[in-house]
Amino acid sequence: MLRTVSPQLILLDAALLADACSLAASVEKFTPGLPVIGIGKNPSPEVLLALMRSGVREYLPVPFDPSAVQAALERVRDAAERAPRLADLAEHVFAFLPSKAGVGASTVALNLSAALALTPETRVLLADFDLNSGMIAFMLKLESPYSVAEAAENAFQMDENLWRQLISTRDSLDVLPSGKINVGFRIEPAQVRSLLDFVRRYYKAVCLDLSGNLEKYSVEIMHEARLIFLVVTAELPSLHLAREKLSFLRSIELADRVQIVLNRSSKRDIISAEEVERLLGQPIFCRLPNDYRGIHKALAEGRPVDWKSELGREFQQAAARLLAPVNPGQPQKRKFVEYFSLVPARYTVFPGK
Numbered sequence: 001m002l003r004t005v006s007p008q009l010i011l012l013d014a015a016l017l018a019d020a021c022s023l024a025a026s027v028e029k030f031t032p033g034l035p036v037i038g039i040g041k042n043p044s045p046e047v048l049l050a051l052m053r054s055g056v057r058e059y060l061p062v063p064f065d066p067s068a069v070q071a072a073l074e075r076v077r078d079a080a081e082r083a084p085r086l087a088d089l090a091e092h093v094f095a096f097l098p099s100k101a102g103v104g105a106s107t108v109a110l111n112l113s114a115a116l117a118l119t120p121e122t123r124v125l126l127a128d129f130d131l132n133s134g135m136i137a138f139m140l141k142l143e144s145p146y147s148v149a150e151a152a153e154n155a156f157q158m159d160e161n162l163w164r165q166l167i168s169t170r171d172s173l174d175v176l177p178s179g180k181i182n183v184g185f186r187i188e189p190a191q192v193r194s195l196l197d198f199v200r201r202y203y204k205a206v207c208l209d210l211s212g213n214l215e216k217y218s219v220e221i222m223h224e225a226r227l228i229f230l231v232v233t234a235e236l237p238s239l240h241l242a243r244e245k246l247s248f249l250r251s252i253e254l255a256d257r258v259q260i261v262l263n264r265s266s267k268r269d270i271i272s273a274e275e276v277e278r279l280l281g282q283p284i285f286c287r288l289p290n291d292y293r294g295i296h297k298a299l300a301e302g303r304p305v306d307w308k309s310e311l312g313r314e315f316q317q318a319a320a321r322l323l324a325p326v327n328p329g330q331p332q333k334r335k336f337v338e339y340f341s342l343v344p345a346r347y348t349v350f351p352g353k
Contacts, residue, residue, distance in 0.1 A: 007034065009076065012056065014040040017047060021054040028055035035076040039064075092116075092205040092322060093196065095225040098212040099242035104263045105231040106135045107295060108288065109209040111312075112229075114304035115319035116205045117173040122323065125167070125203045127151075127176040129221060130211040131185065134178025137168075141302030144168045147179025152187045155194040163198070170303075174203070189220035196224050205323070214248065222254055227322075229285070231261045232276065234269040239279050246280065259285035266290045286318045 014020040037058040098105035113126040128136040291311040
């Protein structure tokens, strides 16, 4: 239930102490850092101590005092800001943004997603959010009646059973296609947030293929992404539009998430990789060799590229880099007694202090 609903806060009835402590401990085990506030009668110090040891960080006696409730919520909020939940810090949400149409961003998204899924015990989702020109279903020869549209329409009531009906699976990669062209269909940013809140609880990596048209929902996706892969080729039109997109992303404070992917790279390119970096003002994350025959064969067979090829090895190396442990600056572990600073003074577990 916790995975499906994804609450931001739990109010726990502490009338039955043993049950309350068991539930609080389960919450801490399965969703570490999720705030739990106990509610009930005026507690004894022993009751408070048992609740705190189980993971309860606040206690509100009934009947509620509005000012005490507000103060407790503010403390929970402040604590969450100081020490974000580790589950959030560990997310791998990647957006793929083409500098212009035709640079191969969908090919990159597909093969990097498939390379991520090669890692044992790594569930990966590839969702095609290019609603009017999506290619992922075609590239994998998928025939699915469901798509991003159905997922968005059911975003606020999504559950695991419904989700399994919407997706297609190719080898170890789950895929949500873009569906048929529907020019009147719109996705709202709130639907995107709700859908991503759901899928990131089930997958270690979530890859989102965008159109490049910077729709409102695409901007929302990029705000949710840990990294934005801007796919370019060593051609002036591509690099010009890449600079334009970088400027836009800088204006909405997302430029620090951008990683440059140089696709179809060749020694014969007129513009070198070094010049690409200079023109864009940042380093290249990965340089993918031009392998027209390999890509064409993979498309004809509805699969990723050959992992033994030079291009396949580059995708695997990029995937390994993305799944490497990230140290986000773990918050210093607090002493147990420090949690009692969250308890209202008149309910301190140390009477007289």
